[in-house]
Amino acid sequence: MFRYDPALLAAVDTTPQTIPDVVQVLQNIEAICDDGDGLKWFNWLYLQVTQAVEGRINLADPANPDRFADPGWIAALDVTFASYYFAAIQSSLSSASTPGCWQALFAVRNQPSIARIQFALAGMNAHINHDLPQAVAATCRATSIPPQHGTTQYSDYTALNTTLDSLIEAAKITLRVRLLGDALPPVSSLDNTLAAWSVAAAREAAWTNAELLWHLTDAPLIASAFLDTFDGLTALASKTLLVPVP
Numbered sequence: 001m002f003r004y005d006p007a008l009l010a011a012v013d014t015t016p017q018t019i020p021d022v023v024q025v026l027q028n029i030e031a032i033c034d035d036g037d038g039l040k041w042f043n044w045l046y047l048q049v050t051q052a053v054e055g056r057i058n059l060a061d062p063a064n065p066d067r068f069a070d071p072g073w074i075a076a077l078d079v080t081f082a083s084y085y086f087a088a089i090q091s092s093l094s095s096a097s098t099p100g101c102w103q104a105l106f107a108v109r110n111q112p113s114i115a116r117i118q119f120a121l122a123g124m125n126a127h128i129n130h131d132l133p134q135a136v137a138a139t140c141r142a143t144s145i146p147p148q149h150g151t152t153q154y155s156d157y158t159a160l161n162t163t164l165d166s167l168i169e170a171a172k173i174t175l176r177v178r179l180l181g182d183a184l185p186p187v188s189s190l191d192n193t194l195a196a197w198s199v200a201a202a203r204e205a206a207w208t209n210a211e212l213l214w215h216l217t218d219a220p221l222i223a224s225a226f227l228d229t230f231d232g233l234t235a236l237a238s239k240t241l242l243v244p245v246p
Helices: 005-011 019-032 038-057 071-093 100-106 116-143 152-159 161-174 189-196 199-215 220-241
Strands: none
Touching: 005 019, 005 071, 019 038, 019 071, 038 071, 038 100, 038 116, 038 161, 071 100, 071 116, 071 152, 100 116, 100 220, 116 161, 116 189, 116 199, 116 220, 152 161, 152 199, 161 199, 199 220
């Protein structure tokens, strides 16, 4: 779809081990993508989110209210989480099977009638609703810590919501232009769509789904069917978010 797609594919052909590794890949993607590529605007927002998470992980003062109780677990989750995004790019550009929620974005990433914020939130929708439950479950398996409400890990996880809300609200202002930078109508149906999307609600649902996936570890066929179901639902939401603005 874009002349630089081979370079983009090469950029995600890696296995990050740390958050700085993730940041480097995101920065490489940003440098590769043109402004007229919708993927750039999700990546732009995701880079800001990752850097904000990294900043909170690196807080040294134990009295700082923004400091995580278990920063190592959050760091592990961040790296695992990012790997799903990179895998989606890789599968899409190599003509492999790609989750429908991601393919909804990749299929229209060159459409100038769609706003930058639509691409950013469609990416957030796919990444949180589809990828995050799997990343939480995988991190919990790797650390032998069950995903449960009320745990230290859950508290750290939800503590990120205010940071994410702030970044997304700022993005709604900064990215409220069409893909190529053209102004949008002062009032449009897009405003209602954006107002209805809640990062806190999406992340809460993702944690609940991670708990379900944890309990389905010994039932891989049921787990696979479950993943297919919420991929379909997430794809539908992504397509709704990506309806062009008249």
